[in-house]
Amino acid sequence: MHLLLVDGSTYIFRAYHALPPLARKSDGLPVGAVSGFCNMLYKLTLDFEGEENPTHMAVIFDHSGKTFRNDFYPEYKAHRPPAPEDLVPQFPLTRDATRAFGIASIEQEGFEADDLIATYARQAEAKGMRVTIVSSDKDLMQLVSDKISMLDTMKNKWISYDEVQEKFGCGPDKVIDIQSLAGDSVDNVPGVPGIGIKTAAQLIAEYGDLDTLLERAGEIKQNKRREKLIEFADQARISRDLVTLKADVPVEVPLDDLARQPISASDVIPFLKAMEFTTITKRVASALEADADEIEADENLTADESEVETTASAESGEHTPEGLFAKRLAEVQAIPIDHDKYEIVRTPEALQKWVDAIWDKGYVAIDTETTGLDNQQADLVGICLATEMGEGCYIPLQHKSGEDDLLGGGKAPDQLPLAEVLDALKPVLEARSILKIGQNMKYDMGMLMRYGIEMSPIDDTMLMSYTTDGARNNGMDALSEKWLNHTPIKFTDLAGTGKKQKTFDLLEIESASKYAAEDADITLRLWHILKQRVVAEKANTLYETIERPLVPVLARMEARGIHVNRQILSQLSGEFAQRAAAIEAEAHELAGEKFNVGSPKQLGGILFGKMELPGGKKTKTGAWQTGASVLDDLAAEGNELAQKVLDWRGLSKLKSTYTDALPEFINPNTGRVHTSYAQAAVATGRLSSSDPNLQNIPVRSEDGRKIRTAFVAEKGKKLISADYSQIELRVLAHIADIDALKKAFSDGLDIHAMTASEMFNVPIEGMDPMVRRQAKAINFGIIYGISAFGLANQLGISRSEASEYIKKYFERFPGIQDYMNEMKKFAHDKGYVETLFGRKAFFPEINTKNQGHRAFYERAAINAPIQGSAADIIRRAMIKMESVLQESSVPADMLLQVHDELIFEVPEDRADDAIPLIQRVMSDASLPAVHLSVPLDVDARAADNWNDAH
Template sequence: MTDAADTPPAIEQDRELTQDGPALRLWMIDASAYIFRAYHALPPLTRKSDGLPVGAVQGYCNMLWKLLKDMKGADGPTHLVAIFDHSEKTFRNTLYDQYKAHRPPPPEDLIPQFPLVREATAAFGVHCVELPGYEADDLIATYACKARDAGGEAVIVSSDKDLMQLIGRGVVMWDPMKDRRLAEPEVFEKFGVGPEKMVDLQALIGDSVDNVPGAPGIGPKTAAQLLDEYGDLDTLLARAGEIKQPKRRQTLIDFADQIRLSRELVRLTCDAPAPEAVDDFAVKDPDPQTLSEFLDKMEFRSLARRVGDGKAEATETSAFAPKRAPNLSAPVASPRYAPKEVAAPSEPHVFDLDAYECVQTEEALDRWIERAREAGVVGLDTETDALSATHAGLCGVSLALGPNDACYIPLTHEHEPAANAGGLDFGGEADTREPLTQLDKPTTLAKLKTLLEDPSVLKVLQNAKYDVAVFARRGIRVAPYDDTLLLSYVLEGGLHGHGMDELARLHLGHEPIAFKSVAGTGKSQKSFKHVQLAPATQYAAEDADVTLRLWRILKPRLAREGLSTVYETLERPMPTVLADMELAGVRVDPDRLKRLSSEFGLRMAELEQQAHEIAGRPFNVGSPRQIGEILFGELNLPGGKKTASGQWGTDASVLEELALTHDLPRAILDWRQLSKLKGTYTDALTAAADPATDRVHTSYQLAAASTGRLASSDPNLQNIPIRTETGREIRQAFIAAPGHVLISADYSQIELRLLAHIGDIPELKRAFKAGLDIHAATASEMFGVPVEGMPSETRRRAKAINFGIVYGISAFGLAAQLGIDQGEAGAYIKTYFERFPGIRGYMDRTKAEVRQAGFVSTVFGRRIHIPAIHSKSGAERQFGERAAINAPIQGAAADIIRRAMIRMPGALTDAGLSTRMLLQVHDELVFEAPEAEAEAAIAVIKRVMETAAEPAVALSVPLDVEARAAANWDEAH
């Protein structure tokens, strides 16, 4: 032990405060986990002097400094060590050569940061330890046992489940991201077993990340139940033949040796050769000169100011500052990941609108740009004169560096035309109003370009896709950026909307300036370019200010809640991808669309005349009130029900039922269908096409559905019917540019494939792997009929059940769909679950999960909140259960196509192709390719789409993509 005379005063004081506690308190930092958490929690950052990647180092330093600050207290350590992984190969690879075989290599920009992190650890005065042939977890286990056996206490600074087996007498864990103590109760709460059974539990469930095989099909809950019933793994395997469930019993018998091997792989050793003695880890303050030189070399100037000389008393102003010192002597309540509602801010944020600056000189612009570079993070927003990013004019740009520290840079504001400006009349004379003072637009954008493309400055935006597209049209590629809309979407998808105003109310207790208060409403609303500079500055600068404040609240939560990977891999890259697609647009044939509109109009007129003849008098076919009066008041058709407003209900479901026995409802339905197609598509597409290019530029919404599915608007190109002749006629109007073709690439039955994987359904897996007709195979399994010569009606029924099961279909819904009685439909569903018991198991697990947590997750980690599950209404709760069953499947499909879209532009470029991605329609991607490279493009597209899940998830069924090239969208589909 270090001599008391050599102990820094701060540490000596801590010992006096804790003299009744254990003499030895050893804290061990899981440094490797710290590194990766830092890398994924922060945007890329390079050292300005030489471009060296240092983002992970900076994040690691911030996290380490926060820990050093937090631990200065009664429960702080007497000894502290950071433990690293030494290499990939360990003694476990000798036991099992596939151990961690599927782990991808570290990112290229992270590799040079590993030695710098070790140097940083030493600079902060923390001892570093690693050992060849052993994982960091084994060293942590060894030192934890040494501390415990010496009568002391070991605190493992980590939240890794692999280390939870060590928890017990004298050993606890501390999750620094959640300020949470992990002891026996917390382990049991999460896994259903105590720490003493964690090795057995992990041996059963395996670990896909480390490629520990485990027992196929046995998850954490089943494993916990088995261990609770049989006591331990050896007893369970010895008595496996007693288990009632046939599949579970056979799995444990067939894979017993694999399970025992898995136990050896997950069990940590407490007798690794300790490289150094615990005494060497005595806590010490960092050497001020060493720390200063390191931070100066890394160019971490802001961190250097916060750290000061590295002593415990240094002033902490960082966003990483602790809210309180950790208390390890008492349990800490486990936080809920999914509250039923988002907590309001403890007090509203104060906004000083008069503090914002209107930038009207180059000197002021240069000052703001330089300050943004020094800060390294800047809030950013644009003001435009239209909602469409592909055609909007840029009125100005706003920047924010801190609360009430924001500006607006007007570029193209104009005085409102005299005719609209309060009745001004200059009597034929020139406009006498003083010209607006604004910077030269090209010069300003050139200067902003250096900031917005600077890789060392993070740009923070709300709905980044819009601003990225606006700047891209002006030759500026904004990067790197964070998007507060997407941060909120990842953290709280399904709980509320993610618009800036709603987020400001939720998280800041602030109501932003309404657009109508500066631009007016209705017919009197004016373009933003006509808003006077003073109110324009307050409105625009506040947007950037709000956005940056939201980022400071939301971004740290990603790491704390384990959602950094979801944001980084599924969300953050998407705005640029979609902006490029929107700017590219898709070409349409306006003449064909006009002809279709005319044809639809003529057919509507015919149907209207037909309806009048059937009814015996003229009426407005577009009026639900008049339709109801005729159907139920005059014709006395059965099944009429009045709505709350007193009118007869005439929605599609009512008319479809009546159309089975009467011609008038069918004529009305056909008229409605054509009216929708004409108004929504043929007329709207003609109006939306750019007259200079004949290209339509839709707008995609990233946060429209909680499952991750995209939405399309202005115009909506995702709901064009594909199974009707009229829908196909509309798709034929989408054409390729001259010398090009359209390529449609569509995932085949992706949701059923994901159901087979997620639910672990052997029968479906076999069918997909064999390339069988999945609906025929299902029918054969259910009804015992051979695939060869199967009646089409039998296959159709199996198909309806296959797709219906994914959406939690009821016997009533299936009966309506197949035109059979409810009892027969119920028998079909019962048979289905008997033939595929894994599906019922998946549904039951999912419903239990959503009831407990309030959310479900996809295999890629996307969290989908289901608020209806907590409703007081039984019907709403049942709806929540059905939504929860479908969400992991539909969400995984959405995640997969997002992963494909993110990789696609780079893959096409790497292949030397000029093919462009134009559209996404749920499970389909549409491309435009030169005719000569269509075949090569299809090969690349299929490869990227079919491997999109990898390496994050190794699907147990193949993904199949059908791709074709043709002159128009319908022929390519």
């Protein structure tokens, strides 16, 4: 006899997250999870044949509400959020589906599904029955025995004694002890802090069991480990009670009642038709030789009659995306990372096997190994691939012999020719039917573009993480540690650090292959997890419509670069140096002595020692503080020396950061500067720029604008600068629904003059520029949640006067205050805020008791939806731009994105054609996703250099 026990909750959540949302056409009832559940369950009934066919079968579900574990540990599973709203009404329908397929549906109040599974499994084992548990949940691995196995249907993999040994480093009889030490953050099982599964396995192997370990903990040599085990011994024992499955539940349905019943057309087809599942209805009816047209839908479940239960039996909160990911992680982790299994591809035959595997699979994880981080100048050294988790290969291409020789000793032997490999891979990498998966795919796309390969379509695990969890820790190593509990091989472990660090081509192939193939393997594992998380967190629209399609756009922009005139930069460097020297001489004269203007210590001694200026403060080291804010305050009070030092610092920074440094970034192969855009670095969705950073060139100062004159169009071409006009204020007017602001923008008014007129009751015509400047400062300050203190400093007025300005502003535009309060409350309640396009900016520390930090996070939460929506809009414009220009046959190339501005290069005789197209795309960028209640105005101009075009 054979008992098949299905972990129903795993099936539900797997179905929910693996498939796109689906609603019943007749009434909009969410049924996507039910559809997937039915397909998986039906497939399972067909997978076992002959002697393998189960004689007894049940699907075991978690019951809603608390369990006996909460009685002795109330915090158990306390961190789990409620189930997604559209999943809740589907829970009871999965029970109906189970019964419709003639399978027992079991749940019992006060117990978890795992306890019921344990009870039935042990009862069946005692009767000599074979037991298969359909799950990959690590919590169930303690049940594995000669009679009890587990089946992971996702990977069609059996989990028996050897697989448990690989997972935990011990047999099933020690799993409880190991879990008691390691704990489980998903279920809030505390364990012993600092002890993971690997360490726990070592300890249990050495001491035999948990009780012996805790009794002899004082013998352990490692200080921290010994102290933790002694301090948290009781916590480990509580954890053991939590993770130990109860195998003696007084089950309400006897084991014998789980006897398998044949699928009846009269039971299953009415259910499937009521759900409006056309495809599976036809498939099941055909298999049962029934005429589905003659069988009516279950009228108790159809749209007209049904009232789907959504409360107690709906399991709300019992299983969450986090719970599903814990199970999914166990499934992925069950496949060991074995570096010795990775293959080095050295022959055409071996390469062809991988190409064939890619065609068969339909997707491949890919990573390139190169000589540097600049994909516009680095050389391609090797390519790594993975099509199955646990497997991977490295194709060495241009490793050098003589690893100790920094110059290399020629090409290392047994490497396929670069051209031959690229020719073999090009068809699959460019095939629309093959998905290419990478981590920071923009780098690899840019690298392969130089070798004539345009990869498409792509998925990017870094961006999947970014769209669900924000800008923190999206690197592969961090994601691997977070989701896989695995620390990858570090490049520095192979290549060293600092000036003696080797480039990848100088690494020995055998060791380099383990590092490289592991990258592809881990990327594939992360993809299997994160692609479901994107759907689970409802981030698929953001990922599919903004983040993923932006990757090739940015890759092409980086490849194009922009021309920079060395001569102009050299002239500016000379000018800045002369002016800085003159200012330095003036500073010496004001100080009455020569001193190093760049030395904070010497400057502090002059200002607060020799000159005895009031208000000086010292650092912890005893030196005087001379930061920008200190000098700003002194300059505002009329101190000439402080102002001279500020001027000197400004010129020196422009010289060192831009006019001296930019020529070093000119690519010798293209004669252009190629900045690199970080797509997943800023929480609000803004792009950042590096090597060189072109986002922070000052635009408000005359000297900063001079630097922009060095960015020039190639001969016969023009640069076009297209800049959104006050986009964040426009977004604020829309989000906060401020009628006065919306009308002003719609009427094309000067928004700052209008604000000044509204606040200070002065006419717009003939307005004092100072009054307009004050209104402008308030307008933009409000976006960033400026305080009275900050506004006072900015305008040079008293704090009380600034406070009155802000108060009056909110009185004139009350919707803004309402918006700010709403955002703060939302952030405190949810831990995040959202843009108009669904991007989440997370503020997990916003409920801190530190008032200063709390206020900072609140200001950021107010600004994030505004700045983030503006960032999303320009991203959407960039994505749409190239196709529009191509369709119109206007040969304009998009080169740069700087905040709210896009820079293009176009033949000078086509600039007039390009400008209106560019403006239209940018103005309509939010459509059709979001219809803004204010127009988006775009200023665009063509010129020979960036400054004149801006």
